[in-house]
Amino acid sequence: NVWLTPNLQPFVGGTYFPPEDGLTRVGFRTVLLRIREQWKQNKNTLLENSQRVTTALLARSEISMGDRQLPPSAATMNNRCFQQLDEGYDEEYGGFAEAPKFPTPVILSFLFSYWLSHRLTQDGSRAQQMALHTLKMMANGGIRDHVGQGFHRYSTDCQWHVPHFEKMLYDQAQLAVAYSQAFQISGDEFYSDVAKGILQYVARSLSHRSGGFYSAEDADSPPERGMRPKEGAYYVWTVKEVQQLLPEPVLGATEPLTSGQLLMKHYGLTEAGNISPSQDPKGELQGQNVLTVRYSLELTAARFGLDVEAVRTLLNTGLEKLFQARKHRPKPHLDSKMLAAWNGLMVSGYAVTGAVLGQDRLINYATNGAKFLKRHMFDVASGRLMRTCYTGSGGTV
Structure with a gap:
């Protein structure tokens, strides 16, 4: 949630505000009323804050060239990324931010890649340790569905305990790869079991009979x-x-x-x-x-x-x-649209995990997913990939 000035400059923002006030959280209605009051009474201060926010965002999005003619090397940028992650790392629970905490599988895969190219260094060992510990803490936490498998969207606390209960396809896809990588690196079957559980959940709850993959399951249900x-x-x-x-x-x-x-x-x-x-x-x-x-x-x-x-x-x-x-409880709503990009991630998740674990059954899911994309989402005449398709009556695409 971001509030903008009439000139479209951001001046207030936040990740999530509940509809009503809670014990420790301000509700969305209260936030709106406070912003309106501050805009009336302290408009100039808000505009100054807006300018500072915009300047800071622009500064973070640019690479300062100084007197150099070339941008920083890939190795330099990798080292900067690692140092930034190291500084923000949660030593106790893993992860790289305060609540709400997201799984961020891309960061974990980056750390494994960093370890691969720095295996004989202290930083390389540190990268591996951060990624493995984070994956283990997430898998032990409530962000993972221990009953039906798969991972919820994010944790509302830093301990990975109480999640926002929505389940997203793209998280399952990327986390399956991250846990497969963790198994390859560590040899610990704990990680491979988690990866298999993720894909078991997707096959059961997010898969179309023609090979495609649905987008999400909602957090709410009766x-x-x-x-x-x-x-x-x-x-x-x-x-x-x-x-x-x-x-x-x-x-x-x-x-x-x-x-x-x-x-x-x-x-x-x-x-x-x-x-x-x-x-x-x-x-x-x-x-x-x-x-x-x-x-x-x-x-x-x-x-x-x-x-x-x-x-x-x-x-x-x-x-x-x-x-x-x-199974006897009312299920959360299924978001049954199928997105080409997310399906591509899921195809990769099945393919990588199947290859790592040597399981043809998982590779078959990847093959069927790729065939689904070609059959239903690729326009041969234009050579374009369509973004979205939906299920019709009787489960047709």
């Missing part, structure tokens, strides 16, 4: 049929729901324990809900929980005196039961 849509309703859980779905006792534990209690401990669910009021400006998520990994499998297993593989199996079984139960 908690129950006939109710008003709420953000995240499809994805959040109460303790009572999990207890009812997973009542089975866990054999061999050092204390009385059900499958539900094990899952809730590992993913941080609480009776009061694990979403801070500051992250719930509309008050729609009270008593609800977003699944986010709180402990490693080893720590969870040690806490209850269980074998690590047994805990892994119990958690996976529990997540599958939650997934089956979630």
